[in-house]
Amino acid sequence: MEPYDVIMFYCPQCSQRNEHQLFHPEGKQEHYHATNIPVHVAVNITSIDLSCEGCETPLNICLEDIPARQYNLLVRLDCSNMGSGMDSWYDDHGRGYD
Ligand SMILES: [Zn+2]
Numbered sequence: 001m002e003p004y005d006v007i008m009f010y011c012p013q014c015s016q017r018n019e020h021q022l023f024h025p026e027g028k029q030e031h032y033h034a035t036n037i038p039v040h041v042a043v044n045i046t047s048i049d050l051s052c053e054g055c056e057t058p059l060n061i062c063l064e065d066i067p068a069r070q071y072n073l074l075v076r077l078d079c080s081n082m083g084s085g086m087d088s089w090y091d092d093h094g095r096g097y098d
Pocket of ligand 1: 011012013014015016052053054055056057
């Protein structure tokens with residue numbers, strides 16, 4: 001069976017709860033609310049036409065048009081092997097920059 005997650009949303013017409021099976025490679029049959037969709041799922045959502053399970057009103061679901069969140073790689077020193085004391089954060093002795 002193809003992997004999918006389930007997006008739950010409410011019909012704006014009759015408030016019936018609908019569930020849409022979103023097929024995508026990382027699907028784990030998780031259930032998500034329309035307002036709490038993790039990024040790895042959201043990126044797979046395209047504009048989808050469907051009908052309400054309650055009133056059969058044609059609906060379209062897609063991602064809200066909000067600015068894409070930016071993901072920056074954060075690089076920090078791994079201080080887990082250092083002794084305590086914040087000074088060592090800023091004084092990285094002998095770590096390969098010659
Ligand atoms: Zn409806």
